Amino acid sequence: MKQRILKALANPPRIFYVPYSLALLNFLVCFLIFVVSMIVFLLSTGNIPMWLPLVFLGILSLTHTILGTFSKKEPQLSQIIFAKFAIFKQKIPNRLAV
Numbered sequence: 001m002k003q004r005i006l007k008a009l010a011n012p013p014r015i016f017y018v019p020y021s022l023a024l025l026n027f028l029v030c031f032l033i034f035v036v037s038m039i040v041f042l043l044s045t046g047n048i049p050m051w052l053p054l055v056f057l058g059i060l061s062l063t064h065t066i067l068g069t070f071s072k073k074e075p076q077l078s079q080i081i082f083a084k085f086a087i088f089k090q091k092i093p094n095r096l097a098v
Contacts, residue, residue, distance in 0.1 A: 017068040019078040026067060030060045 015023040034056040041048050071077040 014071075016064065018064055018071055021078045021082065022067050022071065023064065026063050027060065030056065030063065033059075 013020045018026070034052070038048055038052060041052065067077075074080070
C-alpha cells in the first residue's frame with residue numbers, strides 16, 4: 001500500500017523556495033519597517049528619499065534568500081518557528097515543563 005498522504009506534510013506550500021507562512025511573515029515585517037522608515041524620514045526632513053524603496057526591495061530579497069537557504073536544509077522550518085512562538089505564549093511554569 002502506497003502512502004501518498006505523507007507527501008503533503010513533507011512538502012509544505014512554497015513561494016520561491018520559502019514556505020508560504022514564512023514568506024508572508026517576512027514580507028509583512030519588511031513592509032512595516034519600510035512604512036515606519038518612510039514616516040520617520042517624512043517627519044524629520046519633510047520628504048522621502050528616492051533610494052528608500054530600493055533599500056526595502058534589497059532587504060526583502062536578501063531575507064527571502066536567507067530563508068530559502070535555511071528552509072532547503074530544514075523543510076519544516078516554519079512549523080518549528082511557529083511551535084517556538086506557541087511555547088513563548090504559554091505561562092512560565094508551563095514552559096519549564098516542556
